[in-house]
Amino acid sequence: MxxxxxxxxxxxxxxxxxxxxxxxxxxxxxxxxxxxxxxxxxxxxxxxxxxxxxxxxxxxxxxxxxxxxxxxxxxxxxxxLTVVPGIVGVLDALRRPYCVASNGNHAKVSFTLGHTGLLPRFAGRIFTADDVDRPKPAPDLFLHAARMMDAEPRHTTVVEDTPTGITAAKAAGMRAIGYAAMTSVDRLHAAGADVVVQTMAEVQALLARPHP
Missing domain, CATH: 1.10.150.240 (Putative phosphatase; domain 2)
Structure with a gap:
């Protein structure tokens, strides 16, 4: 997942x-x-x-x-507001279940995904800070998403662009891909990312590989 x-x-x-x-x-x-x-x-x-x-x-x-x-x-x-360049290709190519887990609230996430045309791709699979007592960097949100998706944390990969999210993913026992768009490669590595990339093409290539 x-x-x-x-x-x-x-x-x-x-x-x-x-x-x-x-x-x-x-x-x-x-x-x-x-x-x-x-x-x-x-x-x-x-x-x-x-x-x-x-x-x-x-x-x-x-x-x-x-x-x-x-x-x-x-x-x-x-x-x-637009989609992140390359993310549509990532989603189109993905052959695993996926969801979104955000430190925002449900209203904001639904609005931004709806405005950019991504909402139908995540229908019923949107999880936010509204759903847990402790948001990221605590692992609670990612663990909640995994439970709701019937996925094991150790078989789950998280794609994150912030140290806060990377910290949460690793605390949840998940593989963390750092996407260094606005946060430096060094900060994402320091937060514990398993791998850091700078393009969605690289994310797509990583997600095409079998989960370790």
Missing amino acids: VIFDCDGVLVDSERLSHTVLCEMMAERGVALGFDEAVELFIGVSLPVGMVKVRELLGGSVPADFLPEMGRRTRQAFLAG
């Missing part, structure tokens, strides 16, 4: 969402560079992300911050 992360693996959302975050922080007097935002926020759950926002803002988050960020991120997605 194969588990795909959503943001940055299925849909090319990370650049859009981090750009919105940087703009909103700048409007509140905090200079947050794009690379720094990626370093701090990529792959984290919303509650963890808001703790980081609170720290950057000096201890409090305006009541309208999260709703405004959601509105502006949705607008950015409607205007420019």
Whole structure:
């Protein structure tokens, strides 16, 4: 079985969402560079992300911050969200069961997959942080997905683009492929990835091989 992360693996959302975050922080007097935002926020759950926002803002988050960020991120997605280049070919070639497991919530994942045309491919096989008490980097979400898919963790491969996701996959006893699109190869290796690649063609080739 194969588990795909959503943001940055299925849909090319990370650049859009981090750009919105940087703009909103700048409007509140905090200079947050794009690379720094990626370093701090990529792959984290919303509650963890808001703790980081609170720290950057000096201890409090305006009541309208999260709703405004959601509105502006949705607008950015409607205007420019696409699938990750090459992922459709990966899914078309896959001969194993697969699903998606995301640190986002069900509403966000359904929206992004629906907007990009991927939703029918994952119908009934969408698992999110809403489903577990502890999101990634805890193993709970991946273990939940494996149980629901009737798959053994040791026979499961995870495709992830963040250290948070790689850490969760390895804690779950699964094989982890790191997709280094916005996170460095070194960071994914340091998190424990079994292999790190930089294109979906490489992901497709790895998934075509028998699981070790």
